[in-house]
Amino acid sequence: MNRIDLEGRTAVVTGGARGIGLATSERILASGGAVIIWDMDGKAIDEAVAKLGAGASGRVVELTDEASVVAATREAFEKAGKVDILVNNAGITGGNAKTWELSPEIWRKTVEVNLIAPFLTCRAMVPLMIEKGYGRIINIASIAGKEGNPNASHYSASKAGLIGLTKSLGKELAGSGILVNCITPAAARTAIFDQMSQEHIDFMLSKIPLQRFVEPAEIAAMICWLASEDCSFSTGAVFDISGGRAVY
Secondary structure (H helix, E strand, C coil), X not given: CCCCXXXXXXXXXXXXCXXXXXXXXXXXXXXXXXXXXXXXXXXXXXXXXXXXXXXXXXXXXXCCCHHHHHHHHHHHHHHHCCCCEEEECCCCCCCCCCHHHCCHHHHHHHHHHHHHHHXXXXXXXHHHHHHHCCEEEEEECCHHXXXXXXXXXXXXXHHHHHHXXXXXXXXXXXXXXXXXXXXXXXXXXXXXXXXXXXXXXXXXXXXXXXXXXXXXXXXXXXXHHHCCCXXXXXXXXXXXXXXXXXXX
């Protein structure tokens, strides 16, 4: 494993207690950084922090609640002195169904978690990053946000929105020392698969030319490069990690 230089950097990783978030937290620590996990599952946070060891901490945060996000942001900056890196990773699929068969409630919930929550974390954290003159924000979108997966209109739309948020915020912060980028992974076999039908899982695999799902550690490697100073001239950009599926 190549060592990406994140020495002395502090990162907040949402949904960092499992899956892609946990793999990202591991890679940040291995690269010399410190990690603050934000998750809604306190037990999972405790288990993740115990596994990660020195340099890791966590807090229960309801990411769709503005007050909870603001309080967690304030605490992170007070305790660490700064937050250099924000990884907006937390997300849900919302299950699979035809657009007209999805309830308005699940549509709203999926958009709230996958799009509104990253807006709230950015809204709380960006002004403090501006004061410090440095920041790296990485949003975890999806290939579905580019292509629109059938039977996942709510998920696809929320991730397309996250791509749009990335592009707008990247332009707004250009020249501030804060870079904002997103990645569009193909599916990784994590606990999020429990929210999908087997038919949908098979469909996603059939679309990947490399004929396998991406590993969380592979996604973590791309995230950590985007979180580093080596990423210095990319902002508002979309980085593909879809095993050849993406056509643009």
